[in-house]
Amino acid sequence: MFKFVAILVFLVAVSANKQTPFVHPNARNANLLASRLTIINGKTAAPHQFPYQVGIYVTTPNYIDFCGGSLISSNYVLTAAHCLESATNVKLIFGAQNITDPSESTQVQLKSESFVVHEGWNPKTYSNDIALIKLPTPVKETNAIKIVSLARGERTYSHEQGAVAGWGISRRNQKGVTPILQYITPYILSNRDCKNIDQNYAAVITDLLLCISPGYSKLSTCQGDSGGPLAVNGIQVGLVSFGATDCLSGKPSVFTRINKYESWISKNSDVHFLD
Known part of the structure; x- marks a missing residue:
């Protein structure tokens, strides 16, 4: 079976x-x-082995979803277009090892309503599945948070x-x-x-x-x-x-x-x- x-x-x-x-x-x-x-x-x-990794809770009109992303500058996170297709806002978590533990001292959490989805994104074929999230304030690099090349x-x-x-x-x-x-x-x-x-x-x-x-x-x-x-x-x-x-x-x-x-x-x- x-x-x-x-x-x-x-x-x-x-x-x-x-x-x-x-x-x-x-x-x-x-x-x-x-x-x-x-x-x-x-x-x-290992703790902070992937310091560019970002956890993204996506709020839509009907449900809350979860996606991943990467910190590509102090002001922008890169993710997939299909993650943001119905999004109204997102909560981004940086510097996390345990994504469910907000008491981690290394974590930084931000909310954003500013997205750029690729203009060629096609939900029928998943072509151009790429998007950007603009952060409301710049994220500072630490031992646990790094910008990826x-x-x-x-x-x-x-x-x-x-x-x-x-x-x-x-x-x-x-x-x-x-x-x-x-x-x-x-x-x-x-x-x-x-x-x-x-x-x-x-x-x-x-x-x-x-x-x-x-x-x-x-x-x-x-x-x-x-x-x-x-x-x-x-x-x-x-x-x-x-x-x-x-x-x-x-x-x-x-x-x-x-x-x-x-x-x-x-x-x-x-x-x-x-x-």
């Missing part, structure tokens, strides 16, 4: 609190989902090892976030290898996206932390967009490719890519 379900799943958008069908128009019997993703079969992060140029990062962290769902049937930050260190697939996984990936993967290999341990992202950063040697190369409906299916997770959005990020924030 488990294998049967893993094969018949389809593209759906999910969060820690709600699940909404999403079928990619190019996919065939799609074994993918657009999701708020987090870590499956990962490890517990962003990938630029044409480097694909294929076959390089990255790191993804998150507080979202870490096991089946879990409700709510995982309190302590978890992470995985997967390898990045070439787009050709990702497309060769099956016909569904072949239909939806473009040069604006990148995939991570689940490996033999089925390292994966799952519901609860879309928008979170994928970094290689401390440089953010992707942000979590979508992946397999069954988090343990051994299918790749898919990320928005950061270096394809240099000009958009520069135009809409105070981050400038210097030559």
